[in-house]
Amino acid sequence: MILSRTSQYAVQALIYMATQPAAAPVLNKDIASKLGVPAPYLAKILQGLAKGNLLVSFRGRLGGFCLREGGNKITLMHILLLTEGPAFTESCLLGLKKCSDETACPLHFRWIPVKKKIIELLLDTSLEKLAKAVETGKYRLADVPGMLFEQLEP
Amino acid sequence: MILSRTSQYAVQALIYMATQPAAAPVLNKDIASKLGVPAPYLAKILQGLAKGNLLVSFRGRLGGFCLREGGNKITLMHILLLTEGPAFTESCLLGLKKCSDETACPLHFRWIPVKKKIIELLLDTSLEKLAKAVETGKYRLADVPGMLFEQLEP
DNA sequence: ACAATATAAAACAATCTTGTCCGAATATCT
DNA sequence: AGATATTCGGACAAGATTGTTTTATATTGT
Numbered sequence: 001m002i003l004s005r006t007s008q009y010a011v012q013a014l015i016y017m018a019t020q021p022a023a024a025p026v027l028n029k030d031i032a033s034k035l036g037v038p039a040p041y042l043a044k045i046l047q048g049l050a051k052g053n054l055l056v057s058f059r060g061r062l063g064g065f066c067l068r069e070g071g072n073k074i075t076l077m078h079i080l081l082l083t084e085g086p087a088f089t090e091s092c093l094l095g096l097k098k099c100s101d102e103t104a105c106p107l108h109f110r111w112i113p114v115k116k117k118i119i120e121l122l123l124d125t126s127l128e129k130l131a132k133a134v135e136t137g138k139y140r141l142a143d144v145p146g147m148l149f150e151q152l153e154p
Numbered sequence: 155m156i157l158s159r160t161s162q163y164a165v166q167a168l169i170y171m172a173t174q175p176a177a178a179p180v181l182n183k184d185i186a187s188k189l190g191v192p193a194p195y196l197a198k199i200l201q202g203l204a205k206g207n208l209l210v211s212f213r214g215r216l217g218g219f220c221l222r223e224g225g226n227k228i229t230l231m232h233i234l235l236l237t238e239g240p241a242f243t244e245s246c247l248l249g250l251k252k253c254s255d256e257t258a259c260p261l262h263f264r265w266i267p268v269k270k271k272i273i274e275l276l277l278d279t280s281l282e283k284l285a286k287a288v289e290t291g292k293y294r295l296a297d298v299p300g301m302l303f304e305q306l307e308p
Numbered sequence: 309a310c311a312a313t314a315t316a317a318a319a320c321a322a323t324c325t326t327g328t329c330c331g332a333a334t335a336t337c338t
Numbered sequence: 339a340g341a342t343a344t345t346c347g348g349a350c351a352a353g354a355t356t357g358t359t360t361t362a363t364a365t366t367g368t
Contacts, residue, residue: 104292114272214367
């Protein structure tokens with residue numbers, strides 16, 4: 001029923017990046033403060049996503065992270081395959097190592113149609129869709145309120 | 155996409171108990187060995203289920219654990235409410251503490267119908283159904299093979 | 309009294325999350 | 339060109355959570 005913290009932060013961060021202008025790299029520090037998540041942990045997650053070719057990273061001044069592909073190419077599935085591991089869609093509800101159509105746990109065939117729904121959702125939901133939803137202001141990305149589109153400069 | 159180990163062991167154990175004659179208490183030790191899970195850990199889990207009124211426990215000789223209600227009354231939902239906590243059906247995919255129809259994360263309304271399918275499955279799946287499935291021999295409850303209905307006595 | 313069993317608590321281990329530190333890379337400024 | 343400021347990269351460790359094992363205690367039937 002739940003994703004790991006790592007996956008949650010990864011999705012939040014990528015949605016936020018998709019709301020930002022694609023040209024300029026986004027700073028880990030900025031993402032962390034806008035989302036209210038620990039910066040060192042987020043950095044590690046973003047590095048992993050860069051290694052998985054979802055992001056490009058630039059060091060030095062004017063550095064930061066950019067989405068490698070446009071937000072319309074990246075789906076939740078792409079993200080979770082990296083953060084949850086490549087086998088996360090095949091996991092057995094009861095935790096059996098071997099649970100296939102041949103050697104099935106008693107929940108296997110009941111679970112399959114539900115799993116299918118989940119996978120459809122993950123495949124169909126692109127960063128672009130989510131970013132646009134957030135940009136309407138009707139949805140929030142973090143518990144910390146008002147940080148996202150009400151930032152004031154001194 | 156995944157339940158905690160505790161939940162997995164709890165469900166496995168209860169299904170196994172539902173395959174056994176209801177009259178005699180079942181020993182933690184026996185369940186553990188048949189399922190191939192650590193006995194002390196399973197004991198702790200079963201005690202929790204007893205506290206949650208899903209099981210009755212008997213101490214001393216001829217002791218053990220019994221299902222309190224018939225297997226047809228107990229659903230996966232009953233079990234998981236105890237092992238995952240009472241709020242596990244309300245958790246937000248992105249981990250937001252406050253994510254309701256009013257203050258929604260961008261995944262909220264996409265996730266609701268899928269969550270509904272999951273809840274339906276959990277409410278509809280009784281221990282009795284699962285136990286009967288296992289008794290046909292077509293489904294397995296544990297990775298350790300052949301322990302369930304091929305136990306030989308010396 | 310004894311043996312078998314559940315219960316409780318605590319100790320231990322593994323994993324996940326978070327924080328700190330320093331080095332490497334890169335653009336900007338002088 | 340060189341100095342400087344900024345940013346990612348990676349190693350390491352502290353803390354938190356979860357899973358596992360051990361130990362001791364209480365209860366019950368024979």
